Amino acid sequence: MLKVAVVGVGGMGNVHIKAYRRMQDVQLVALCDVVPEKITDLCAELGARGYTDYREMLGQEEIDILDIVTPSYIHKEIAIAAMEKGINVTTEKPIALCEQDAKDVFDCAKRTGVKFMVAHVLRFWPEYQALKRMVEEKTYGELLDARLFRIGRAPKWSWDNWMMDKERSGWVPFDLHIHDLDFILYLMDGKMPDGIQVHRITNMETATMDHVMAAYTFGKTVFNTEAAWFDSTYPFTAGFLAHFEQAIVEYNGKAVTVYTRDEEGKTLEFGAQGDSTGINLPDTDAYYNELRYFADHVAQDKPIDCMKEEELTNVLNIIDNHF
Numbered sequence: 021m022l023k024v025a026v027v028g029v030g031g032m033g034n035v036h037i038k039a040y041r042r043m044q045d046v047q048l049v050a051l052c053d054v055v056p057e058k059i060t061d062l063c064a065e066l067g068a069r070g071y072t073d074y075r076e077m078l079g080q081e082e083i084d085i086l087d088i089v090t091p092s093y094i095h096k097e098i099a100i101a102a103m104e105k106g107i108n109v110t111t112e113k114p115i116a117l118c119e120q121d122a123k124d125v126f127d128c129a130k131r132t133g134v135k136f137m138v139a140h141v142l143r144f145w146p147e148y149q150a151l152k153r154m155v156e157e158k159t160y161g162e163l164l165d166a167r168l169f170r171i172g173r174a175p176k177w178s179w180d181n182w183m184m185d186k187e188r189s190g191w192v193p194f195d196l197h198i199h200d201l202d203f204i205l206y207l208m209d210g211k212m213p214d215g216i217q218v219h220r221i222t223n224m225e226t227a228t229m230d231h232v233m234a235a236y237t238f239g240k241t242v243f244n245t246e247a248a249w250f251d252s253t254y255p256f257t258a259g260f261l262a263h264f265e266q267a268i269v270e271y272n273g274k275a276v277t278v279y280t281r282d283e284e285g286k287t288l289e290f291g292a293q294g295d296s297t298g299i300n301l302p303d304t305d306a307y308y309n310e311l312r313y314f315a316d317h318v319a320q321d322k323p324i325d326c327m328k329e330e331e332l333t334n335v336l337n338i339i340d341n342h343f
């Protein structure tokens with residue numbers, strides 16, 4: 021059995037816990053949250069021990085994997101503390117709020133020899149994995165351009181309102197746009213774009229609005245992106261429209277449809293049986309897939325090859341320098 025501990029049991033922490041509960045070979049041995057009421061019942065149900073201080077948990081527990089799902093500003097500190105104790109670590113995105121901090125975390129992973137993975141879930145999202153395969157295999161010819169978006173209302177429901185605090189969340193570039201930017205660099209094999217153009221409309225003082233529109237060019241291929249916290253009840257919506265030489269491929273957040281020159285739209289099936297995220301998306305296996313990948317690679321002592329350090333530090337380099 022792999023012994024897993026989770027730190028940060030809020031919105032996304034609960035999604036991760038649901039995924040671990042589907043794994044026969046994983047035992048959730050400890051949960052940590054600064055708000056004890058968030059873990060008391062869960063610990064009793066799981067037979068796990070509860071902590072309000074992650075340092076105390078790391079000092080007392082023998083764990084194979086620490087999963088960090090706290091607010092973003094503290095990922096680095098907790099990741100380094102755990103890795104120094106020889107614990108394998110996965111952390112929610114963003115790994116950190118600047119490129120140098122991300123490099124420090126990777127350096128610590130290399131020095132301590134533990135396995136480390138940032139949970140960039142789109143790399144495990146079946147609909148986005150299908151897009152990656154189409155680009156690699158040139159199923160519909162070359163990718164000419166694509167639009168990737170994730171837009172919705174500002175998240176005013178987070179613990180201590182940390183999401184609304186730029187120092188603690190980095191706002192939309194680090195919270196939402198980072199998903200699509202990371203996926204674009206992954207599609208382009210980690211290369212830096214030749215061109216970057218950013219437009220941003222922000223008003224977090226008198227409204228809660230941060231709207232990012234960014235274009236990235238790689239040779240002749242163009243990516244247009246949009247990410248937003250709107251000051252409105254607009255429901256969360258994410259997806260892509262990819263324009264290949266021989267087809268348009270659309271993911272509208274619900275289904276992927278391929279439109280060729282002659283055929284009417286054909287919907288691809290992915291057979292998700294997974295977990296609800298609590299946001300306006302259909303149930304997905306993506307969070308299960310990413311955590312299953314990490315658990316397998318720890319159990320079998322295989323290198324974490326789903327993402328390269330350079331891809332992730334390049335993402336933060338772009339955000340540091342252009343937003």
Ligand SMILES: NC(=O)c1ccc[n+]([C@@H]2O[C@H](COP(=O)([O-])OP(=O)(O)OC[C@H]3O[C@@H](n4cnc5c(N)ncnc54)[C@H](O)[C@@H]3O)[C@@H](O)[C@H]2O)c1
Nearest residue numbers: 028029030031032033053054089090091092112113178179
């Ligand atoms: N991959 C995705 O799709 C996705 C979606 C949402 C959030 N996230 C990421 O997940 C992380 C958590 O976001 P969330 O929406 O769950 O936030 P949240 O505010 O709902 O939950 C954060 C939890 O951490 C706890 N906490 C705060 N400081 C702590 C500390 N020092 N030690 C232990 N617990 C602490 C809070 O009490 C709260 O329960 C963020 O980094 C965010 O970027 C990822």
